[in-house]
Amino acid sequence: MPEVFATSEAQIEVADAHGGAGQHASPELLGLAPYQWVSVAMLVLLLIAFLGAKVHKTVAGGLDAKIKAIKNNLDEAKQLRAEAEALREEYAAKIAGAEKNAEAMLDNARREAEGIVAKAETDTAAMVARRERMAQDKIAAAERTAIDELRTRAAEASTRAAAQLIAANHDAAADRAMADEAIASI
Known part of the structure; x- marks a missing residue:
């Protein structure tokens, strides 16, 4: 199972393996960074809200x-x-x-x-x-x-x-x- 969160011990091991220079490891899931997952989640939520719940009609009706x-x-x-x-x-x-x-x-x-x-x-x-x-x-x-x-x-x-x-x-x-x-x- 891949490690989702990097800890200070993992950073030390990575630093030793690469010749002493420490690199920070970012957590990733399915090759996407956390900000990308947030963007995907917002997109899905907005699509559900606008297409599924027809919020746009309610918003448009309220604005009208x-x-x-x-x-x-x-x-x-x-x-x-x-x-x-x-x-x-x-x-x-x-x-x-x-x-x-x-x-x-x-x-x-x-x-x-x-x-x-x-x-x-x-x-x-x-x-x-x-x-x-x-x-x-x-x-x-x-x-x-x-x-x-x-x-x-x-x-x-x-x-x-x-x-x-x-x-x-x-x-x-x-x-x-x-x-x-x-x-x-x-």
Whole structure:
């Protein structure tokens, strides 16, 4: 039986037989070195796995499923991006519309404020004019009252003065002469 593993004793014997120079003996089986046997074993295992167990179909199926999932994720990402772009454009349009509406509202508010101010000025001017007329009417009424009062006082004063003059200058004989004259005229 051939020796599979070389030992240190076998190396010493080999060294003595060849003239003192030691050579290392590699183990071999059927003329193949250990690394060759490992390669053969891997080849056989892979052939059994791929041909016998059809692992390649399982691996390919798994890879195909993974590729399909990645494609689906990419398609979904593209769709989400398109939706996001549409939403961004929609909100940009809404913002622009809101800015236009705000400007329109400000312009409208300014116009209304100007109208209110103009109406207030007109109303104020009309109120001032009414109050001036009322004041003038009150002044005119006060003047008429004062004039009437003066006329009344003047009439009373002249009546009193006339009564005093008549009383002072008119006696009983003058009264008879006036009475006779009045009766004669009838």
